[in-house]
Amino acid sequence: MVSGGSLSWQNVAAVTVGAAGGSDGGGSALATPQVRTSTNGGSTWSAPSTAGSLDVTAEGQTLIEFRNVDNAGNTSAWTPLPPAAAATVRIDRTAPTAATVTGGSLTCTSGTRTISGSGASDGGGSGIAHYEYRISTDGGTTYGVAISGTSLQLSTPGIYVVQFRAVDNVGLAGPWAPASGGAASTACIT
Numbered sequence: 001m002v003s004g005g006s007l008s009w010q011n012v013a014a015v016t017v018g019a020a021g022g023s024d025g026g027g028s029a030l031a032t033p034q035v036r037t038s039t040n041g042g043s044t045w046s047a048p049s050t051a052g053s054l055d056v057t058a059e060g061q062t063l064i065e066f067r068n069v070d071n072a073g074n075t076s077a078w079t080p081l082p083p084a085a086a087a088t089v090r091i092d093r094t095a096p097t098a099a100t101v102t103g104g105s106l107t108c109t110s111g112t113r114t115i116s117g118s119g120a121s122d123g124g125g126s127g128i129a130h131y132e133y134r135i136s137t138d139g140g141t142t143y144g145v146a147i148s149g150t151s152l153q154l155s156t157p158g159i160y161v162v163q164f165r166a167v168d169n170v171g172l173a174g175p176w177a178p179a180s181g182g183a184a185s186t187a188c189i190t
Contacts, residue, residue, distance in 0.1 A: 002066060002080055002087045004053075009090045009126035011170040017087060018053030019066035019079070031071045038063040042083055056089040060125045063088055092124030096166035096174035099131060101185045103151070104162065108188035115187060116151035117164025117177070126169035136161040140181040154187045161186055 004017035019033055034048040037056070042063055056062045064087045065078040080087050100119035117131045131150045134143040140161040154160055161181040166174045178185050 002064070002084070005064065005084075005086045005088045007085045007088055007090065009092050009170050011093055011172060012091060013093075014055045014057045015089045015091065016053055016055050017064045017089060020052070031069050033066050033068055034075070035064060035066050036078070037065075038083075056091065059091050059093055061088065061090050090125065092122070092126035092168060092170045092172070094122070094124030095172040096120040096122045096128055096168050098175050098177035099164040099166050101162065101164050101178055104182075104184045104186045106183045106186055106188065108190045110190050112153050112155040113187040113189065114151055114153045115162045115185060117166075118150060120166030120174055122166070122168045124168065124170075124172070128166050129169045129171075131164055131166050132173070133162055133164045134176070136163075136181075143176075154189055157189050159186070159188045 001021045002017065002019045004015060032050045033052045035051045035054050036045045036048045038045045039060060039062055054064055063083040067078045068076040097120050099117040101115065101117050103113065103115040117133060120128055122128050130148050132146040132148055133152055134146050136143045137158060137160060143163065152162065162185050163176040165176050
């Protein structure tokens, strides 16, 4: 039986997956278990190594399989086959990249202006969960609280600087963008 893995993405240093059980009906008794891993969805596998458990530290998805070897050198089938949740490790320790902010202008308008954030990517593997924005009314010196959303429409008179960031599925937040105010992130409403 294999245990320790999960289909959930985690922001951790390592996940330990182990195997237990098995028997040898041939009489020579079990010797040592072997483990192999795949980082491409099971298309290819690492060379087997001797171990009954494995600490997975690599970011991304790692599939793990175990097999038993008896004292005569006979091997069991790899298990679990196909790979299952208990033998899957998904680690993401990398925050998303900066969002691209669009829709602003240094030209004032008497109508509305919609500023949006998009385009971030998550190299760690868990994917983008959502975007957040925050608003400054003092030229970018201070900002309000983060609000979930990919865009906001401004229509109340004032000058606003808006920043966006992406948050991935393990809760890691990318940098606020743009780092300083500019046309793309500014709304001047008269």
